[in-house]
Amino acid sequence: MARRSDHTRDELVAITIDAAWKIVGEDGFAAATARRVAKEIGYAPGTIYNLFGSMDDLYLLVSARTLDTLHEAIAVPDCPGGGGKPADKMKAMAKRYRDFAGEHKNHWIMLFVHNLPDGKAVPTWFGDKVERIFQPLEELLEPFFLPLDQRRRRMAARVLWGSVHGLCFLEATGKIPKVTGNMSSADLVDNLIDTFVAGLERTGI
Amino acid sequence: MARRSDHTRDELVAITIDAAWKIVGEDGFAAATARRVAKEIGYAPGTIYNLFGSMDDLYLLVSARTLDTLHEAIAVPDCPGGGGKPADKMKAMAKRYRDFAGEHKNHWIMLFVHNLPDGKAVPTWFGDKVERIFQPLEELLEPFFLPLDQRRRRMAARVLWGSVHGLCFLEATGKIPKVTGNMSSADLVDNLIDTFVAGLERTGI
């Protein structure tokens, strides 16, 4: 039996999230079972339920870490010189997103594969973390909208992010048939951004 | 014991797909277990394995029906008069897509939630059905590209479909926080199409 003075409760929570994060990264979301996580931290399965209440709550915390890491990867400071067209900055941001999805594929896919059971609602603190993902792009979209037209800018950020996500997801899960030879998801995303931004410019401020 | 002369093997296959389809529609993908489907058709669980080999193979056939129904819903004949801007036609097509996703929510989500185990590859006949989904949109995109520039047109179709899908998926699964009040996924999709088409026109043929 693990001794109760081995770790404080908070330490144990952190250790467990670490373990689950590691298992997901190595063997995928489906491998992060209660028994597997318990074995990894050297405790019994029941302990996880003392700590989190359910596996779903643990999964939510793992996904929270994914969102934090993703946000960190995306929201690098604007290029120092300030040069470069907005579209290029967006493509660079999308590339960082794609790179993240590639490097943390299992964590990233888990964001969309894990769903709470019907009754359970996503807690607001989690929704806030999702919301935060859109902010860096919103800032890049500033030049295309009047200062007071926040609504359209927020909309554009969501449309663009949702679209980039859709393309990456279809590719990562193999749901989209390989297009004619040389056409990667990178090409698709760049094409989306170029065309969308051109549309923004044409539509006018 | 069900009598073996009750149905031919082909009939039994059809009946089983029907049953699985019905269960998914009513109670979601997770409810379509081997035992539940078996009970629904009045056979033992083992029979399903005689027919399909594995639950994954049955799920693939259910998803095939979803793709067929979706294609039918999307590919309605072009409006008779031939009037209307392409962007409007695309919005109408996207609306049919969204409506389908709404009416057959469980079937539609299953398309993306169900994944074959690591080793197993998606059969080509299934990939063809996915491929076919893009065709109606490809045709609507004809006016924007030179006849010989098939590659860019195919790319645009995939970008646009992938994006529409991404927006619908995020909304259907509740992964995107409700935006500021009055901003539905319908608005987001229409905005995407308007801006993207404007971009296509600006980029020029």
Place this chain on the structure above:
DNA sequence: GTTTAAAATGAACATCGTTCAATTACAATG
């Protein structure tokens, strides 16, 4: 040293996909 409350346990329950020896059903044959 005793008491007590919290922490940790792991067997138990109802599920799941899957396997496969045993059973049943039916057509062909004698």
Place this chain on the structure above:
DNA sequence: CATTGTAATTGAACGATGTTCATTTTAAAC
């Protein structure tokens, strides 16, 4: 009609899953 042989059907069994909770262990308080 009886017999045989084969194909269809079965359901118990296996190793998993998430979850519960009575039981045991631990460490602090008295």
